[in-house]
Amino acid sequence: MNTAIIYRSFFGTTKRYAERLHEAIEADIYRYNRIDELSLLKYDLVILCAGTYLGWISLGGYLRKHWRILESGRVILIVIGAVPANDPWSVRCYEKIPDIIREGIKYFKLPAKIGFRDADKAVKENLAPVIKYIKGVTSPKVARLDKKKTKKRG
Numbered sequence: 501m502n503t504a505i506i507y508r509s510f511f512g513t514t515k516r517y518a519e520r521l522h523e524a525i526e527a528d529i530y531r532y533n534r535i536d537e538l539s540l541l542k543y544d545l546v547i548l549c550a551g552t553y554l555g556w557i558s559l560g561g562y563l564r565k566h567w568r569i570l571e572s573g574r575v576i577l578i579v580i581g582a583v584p585a586n587d588p589w590s591v592r593c594y595e596k597i598p599d600i601i602r603e604g605i606k607y608f609k610l611p612a613k614i615g616f617r618d619a620d621k622a623v624k625e626n627l628a629p630v631i632k633y634i635k636g637v638t639s640p641k642v643a644r645l646d647k648k649k650t651k652k653r654g
């Protein structure tokens with residue numbers, strides 16, 4: 501399964517998470533503004549890694565803008581932030597993403613601290629559930645099922 505990791509990071513933690521993920525799976529990795537829309541088409545799985553700031557998810561706009569292309573494959577959104585995933589503030593941020601997109605993606609929120617010195621939070625252990633999920637969807641069996649579905653649709 502062709503996989504791309506795309507990240508947007510202001511203070512470095514999200515970039516560090518994206519790099520750690522890149523070490524763990526077979527994928528190409530890009531800063532969000534270093535890959536054009538047409539190139540997205542060659543990926544079956546796109547993993548977006550986004551920092552969050554005052555309720556704004558840094559790749560939320562990107563996800564909306566490129567959804568027509570992204571929805572043809574699988575999409576994982578990993579949001580990096582200091583507020584825990586189950587906190588109502590985090591839930592509200594996530595719910596700002598349109599329903600139609602939320603239904604089509606797998607979402608994770610991973611921990612960070614606030615500021616430049618938080619990159620050490622980007623430890624591989626935090627990525628374990630994400631890696632487990634990716635290994636599941638990229639297994640040959642699931643990829644075969646996906647192909648069958650695409651054939652049916654097409």
Ligand SMILES: Cc1cc2nc3c(=O)[nH]c(=O)nc-3n(C[C@H](O)[C@H](O)[C@H](O)COP(=O)(O)O)c2cc1C
Nearest residue numbers: 509510511512513514551553554555581582583612
């Ligand atoms: C101004 C500011 C606002 C923030 N707002 C949030 C927030 O709303 N929710 C959250 O979970 N984390 C928040 N954080 C924590 C950041 O998401 C955290 O620092 C993260 O590492 C940022 O990603 P980056 O290092 O890749 O830029 C905020 C941090 C800053 C500096």
